[in-house]
Amino acid sequence: CWGSDEFGQLGDGSTGDTNNNRLTPVDVTGLASGVSALAAGDWHTCALTGGQVQCWGANEAGQLGDGTTETRLTPVGVTGLDGVIAIDAGSGHTCALTSGGEVKCWGQNNYGQIGDGTGGNFGDMRLTPVTVDTLPSGVIAITAGYHHSCALTTGGGARCWGGNEFGQLGDGTTGDDNN
Secondary structure (H helix, E strand, O other): OOEOOOOOOOOOOOOOOOOOOEOOOOOOOOOOOOEEEEEEOOOEEEEEEOOEEEEEEOOOOOOOOOOOOOOEEEEEEOOOOOOEEEEEEOOOEEEEEEOOOOEEEEEEOOOOOOOOOOOOOOOOEEEEEEEOOOOOOOEEEEEEOOOEEEEEEOOOOEEEEEOOOOOOOOOOOOOOEOO
16 A cells, blocks of 8 residues: 555554655565455445454444454454455444445444434444345445445445435435435
């Protein structure tokens, strides 16, 4: 990884600060080999390796999924998550798609971007993955935006939830949707 390392999002174990930018790539410390996907949020990064997810960097809203809000300078495993085939990172939240078609999200939830039917309050967060249980079956892709998340189904339909202040949910409104 390279670039800003203010919150340890490069994963090389350095003490992230505003003067610790990396202009060339550095190795992520302790990351298992065979990484098949990476996802970078505002100040955190996640890797998918053999169905497991590891994340590092800022964690003030639990976006690393390790059950804490502690910033991590090297990768930590996401708690209770297995069989993952895709990941994406939003501003302060992260989502994963499992081989069974389940979508699980964790981290900041003040706009309902986790999709478990809760949220809408400043400081609301999930420190470990929760299932987005209002999705139709057949989810094949996911994406996490600034304060919202979306899933694509096998039939070509899309379902989005979370912050909608600019109409990003595509439902014709600007009201947030927490599930």
